[in-house]
Amino acid sequence: MDPIQIAFFGATNSGKSTLVNAIAGQDVSLVSALPGTTTDPVRKRIELPGIGLCVLVDTAGYGDEGDLGAQRERLTKAVIDSTDVAVLLRSGHPADDEWESMIRKAALKLIVISSEVEKSHILELISDIVPKDDHKFLTGKLVAKGDLVVLVMPQDSEAPKGRLILPQVQVIRELLDRGCTPVCCTPDSLKSTIAGLKGAPALVITDSQVFKFVNETIPADWTLTSFSILLAAAKGDINVFVEGAKAINALKPGARVLIAEACTHVPDTEDIGRVKIPAMLRKRVPDLEAVIAAGNDFPEDLSHYSLIIHCGACVANAALVRSRIRKALLAGVPITNYGIAIAALQGILDRVSLP
Numbered sequence: 001m002d003p004i005q006i007a008f009f010g011a012t013n014s015g016k017s018t019l020v021n022a023i024a025g026q027d028v029s030l031v032s033a034l035p036g037t038t039t040d041p042v043r044k045r046i047e048l049p050g051i052g053l054c055v056l057v058d059t060a061g062y063g064d065e066g067d068l069g070a071q072r073e074r075l076t077k078a079v080i081d082s083t084d085v086a087v088l089l090r091s092g093h094p095a096d097d098e099w100e101s102m103i104r105k106a107a108l109k110l111i112v113i114s115s116e117v118e119k120s121h122i123l124e125l126i127s128d129i130v131p132k133d134d135h136k137f138l139t140g141k142l143v144a145k146g147d148l149v150v151l152v153m154p155q156d157s158e159a160p161k162g163r164l165i166l167p168q169v170q171v172i173r174e175l176l177d178r179g180c181t182p183v184c185c186t187p188d189s190l191k192s193t194i195a196g197l198k199g200a201p202a203l204v205i206t207d208s209q210v211f212k213f214v215n216e217t218i219p220a221d222w223t224l225t226s227f228s229i230l231l232a233a234a235k236g237d238i239n240v241f242v243e244g245a246k247a248i249n250a251l252k253p254g255a256r257v258l259i260a261e262a263c264t265h266v267p268d269t270e271d272i273g274r275v276k277i278p279a280m281l282r283k284r285v286p287d288l289e290a291v292i293a294a295g296n297d298f299p300e301d302l303s304h305y306s307l308i309i310h311c312g313a314c315v316a317n318a319a320l321v322r323s324r325i326r327k328a329l330l331a332g333v334p335i336t337n338y339g340i341a342i343a344a345l346q347g348i349l350d351r352v353s354l355p
C-alpha cells in the first residue's frame, strides 16, 4: 500500500548521495567532494526490482558545523520517524555511534554499511530486510468477493474541487480489486440509495463526519464502519486507538489535548482537527486546551498532554504513525485518531465494525 521508505544516514561526505544515485540509476542528488552538499532531505519514488515501490530519502549529513548544520540535523532526525528501512553509512565519524543508537532506538529496520563491498551489495541487503507482509487490505475481513458495499461520501466545502479525497479513492479501488461492487452516495441521497438496493449491503462505509446521521438512517443490524477507521487500522494500531479513545471520558476540566496532523494544509473553517474535534471535546470538558502540531512538529516532550488525537494520516505512511504511537506509549499518554475519537464522542464506537 504505502511505498517502503528507505532513508540514508551518515556523516557529511560519507557517500550517501553517491549510493542513492547508484541505487536509482540516475542523478537524484547532487554529489561533490565538499561536505554539506545535501542540505534538505531529497525524496525519490522508485520501483526497485524484487522490493517494490519505494521512496528513497537522501539526507543531509551529520557533523556539519554551525546553526545551519544543527537545523539540517533536525530535519534529518525527523526523517527517522517515517522510515521503514534505514541505511547508515559509517565513515569513522565521532558521531557514528550516537546516530546508530538513535536509529536503533526508533525500532526500524537498520542496515549498517562500513565498507565499499557492502555498498556494492546494497540492493540485496535491502531486499533481505524489507518487511514482506505489508500488503494488508484496508477493508480486511469486512468484505468478500461479490459483496455490495455502500460508501457515504459527503462532498462539502472541505472536499477538494473536482476530485475525491485519497481514502475514498483507495477504498473504491480496493473494492474493485477484491471483486466487490461499491455503491457511492452523499448523505443526501443515502435514503434513496438504500431504497434502490435489493437487500442489505455487506458493509456501509461512511465519512466519520456524518457517522451519526448514517447510523440513524440505516437499519441497526447493518455492518457499519468509517473511512477513518479503515485507515487507522491500516496505518497504526486499531487496538491502541480504541483504548486511547476511552481516555476521552477521563479528561478533566482544563486538560491539554494534542491534535497531531501528519500533513500541513491551509486550515478550513470546517476543519475537522482544528475546529470540529476541539468543539466536540469542549462540550464535555470545560476549558479544554487543544494544541495543534502539524507536519513534522510533533513535540518531543509529550508529558503535558492528557491525550493525543492523530489525523487519519492519509498522506503519511504507516511508519510515521507507528513511531508516534511508540512515542506516546513510552510517555504514557493515550493516543487515538480522528475517526475513532469522533466515533467515541458520538457514543457509537461500539456500533463500529473493525477490519
Ligand SMILES: Nc1nc2c(ncn2[C@@H]2O[C@H](COP(=O)(O)OP(=O)(O)OP(=O)(O)O)[C@@H](O)[C@H]2O)c(=O)[nH]1
Pocket (backbone or CB within 6 Å): 010, 011, 012, 013, 014, 015, 016, 017, 018, 019, 030, 031, 032, 033, 034, 035, 036, 037, 038, 039, 059, 060, 061, 062, 116, 119
Ligand atoms: N572512494 C570513494 N569515494 C566515494 C564513495 N562514495 C562517495 N565518494 C566520494 O565522496 C564524496 C562525497 O560523496 P557524496 O555522495 O556527495 O557524500 P554525501 O554523504 O552525500 O555528503 P553530504 O551531502 O555532504 O552529506 C564525493 O567526492 C564522492 O565522489 C565511495 O564509495 N568510495
Ligand SMILES: [Mg+2]
Pocket (backbone or CB within 6 Å): 016, 017, 018, 029, 030, 031, 037, 038, 058, 059
Ligand atoms: Mg549528499
